[in-house]
Amino acid sequence: MIFRKHHRVLVQGLTGKQGSFWAEKMMGQGTRIVAGVNPKRAGETHLGVPLFASAREAARAQPFDVAVMFIPPAAARDAALDAIDAGAGLLVVLTEHIPAHDVMAMHRAAARSGTRIVGPNTAGLVTPGEGFVGIMPGHNPNIFRPGRIGVISRSGSLGTLVCLNLTRAGLGQSAFLGIGGDPMIGTTTRDALQALDKDLGTDAVVMVGEIGGAMEEKAAEYAAGMEKPVVAFIAGRASPPGKKMGHAGAIVTGSAGGYPAKRAALEAAGITVVDTPSQLTETLAGRLSATQPRAMAAT
Incomplete structure (x- = not known):
């Protein structure tokens, strides 16, 4: 639960405005972002980070420990289940206003797989001197x-x-x-x-x-x-x-x-x-x- 500098991070929604802005800030503080997800840009790189069509595909090429979601409410459930199925040990859900039945589905899947969810509607995790994940001003x-x-x-x-x-x-x-x-x-x-x-x-x-x-x-x-x-x-x-x-x-x-x-x-x-x-x-x-x-x- 406490973020550490050795954690490898997947950013879902990396290429969006908020994902790009905060990913740059995170990397500037030492956060190891190893992969991003954008189905339409799979095979490309963004901010020097390889992009994949899904978290499951990313996990096969770039294993990760933590996934962080810059994803709108309507797509949050599918993104969370993708990260959970890919083996994320920690899933940071920044999104708010996710429908209640989708949140319940996310928690059920996380409980079965052993994934810890932080959020929904979290600002993230910060460990000064090591890095941060989310939208807190850890920089x-x-x-x-x-x-x-x-x-x-x-x-x-x-x-x-x-x-x-x-x-x-x-x-x-x-x-x-x-x-x-x-x-x-x-x-x-x-x-x-x-x-x-x-x-x-x-x-x-x-x-x-x-x-x-x-x-x-x-x-x-x-x-x-x-x-x-x-x-x-x-x-x-x-x-x-x-x-x-x-x-x-x-x-x-x-x-x-x-x-x-x-x-x-x-x-x-x-x-x-x-x-x-x-x-x-x-x-x-x-x-x-x-x-x-x-x-x-x-x-």
């Missing part, structure tokens, strides 16, 4: 720099703000995991938290959640047993019940998925929850300074 040193703070976010824009503040504070990031804002996503907050907890390069975690669903509550169950400090911000505190606020997953029905329940669950697990994103960096620094003396005493 901008003012936002991302190598560090030891893991960041999890449903929202790409809020995740960018948090990483900007961390970089300005001199902390930097070990990895950014954008899990996506749709109701049916493949990688949950708990999955991402567990990955960062096991990562030796991560000392602490910032979690950016949203109202709706129960992902933060389930993440809290795992966080209760963590030694690494976790600081969280939950967006949507003032949102009215029953209204969809931005992301399709950010909808509250009755008390389920509401801000008070999420905050209570996180704080009960020992996670510090702040009121505004601007408070995350200072709060995190305080949590880190409190844990370092204990770590030094244990060595």
Whole structure:
């Protein structure tokens, strides 16, 4: 789930405007893009990358570990199934507004094959100093720099703000995991938290959640047993019940998925929850300074 520089990447939709723009940025940061997909241009190259008619054909000539989709909603299901059938270990689904029955088909196929899906409606993955996959500004040193703070976010824009503040504070990031804002996503907050907890390069975690669903509550169950400090911000505190606020997953029905329940669950697990994103960096620094003396005493 954490992107690494040795990962080989297939870009579906490489020749489109967005695919081309972001592929250049990714390669500039060390991402190994080994193949692209465009059925109409198979046999050609684009940005120095060979093009194939399908992910399955690409896999036979240029084996890959990660596939990233710059694909419109109507074609997303077929593209995802193609990448899954081709053996992608990780599929990054940037597309939003994919029909629900298509998303369910994608998740069923991924579960059968062992492919991990990040998204739909994710901004992608960034590991500063190694590379990135998706539409996060992983090429901008003012936002991302190598560090030891893991960041999890449903929202790409809020995740960018948090990483900007961390970089300005001199902390930097070990990895950014954008899990996506749709109701049916493949990688949950708990999955991402567990990955960062096991990562030796991560000392602490910032979690950016949203109202709706129960992902933060389930993440809290795992966080209760963590030694690494976790600081969280939950967006949507003032949102009215029953209204969809931005992301399709950010909808509250009755008390389920509401801000008070999420905050209570996180704080009960020992996670510090702040009121505004601007408070995350200072709060995190305080949590880190409190844990370092204990770590030094244990060595």
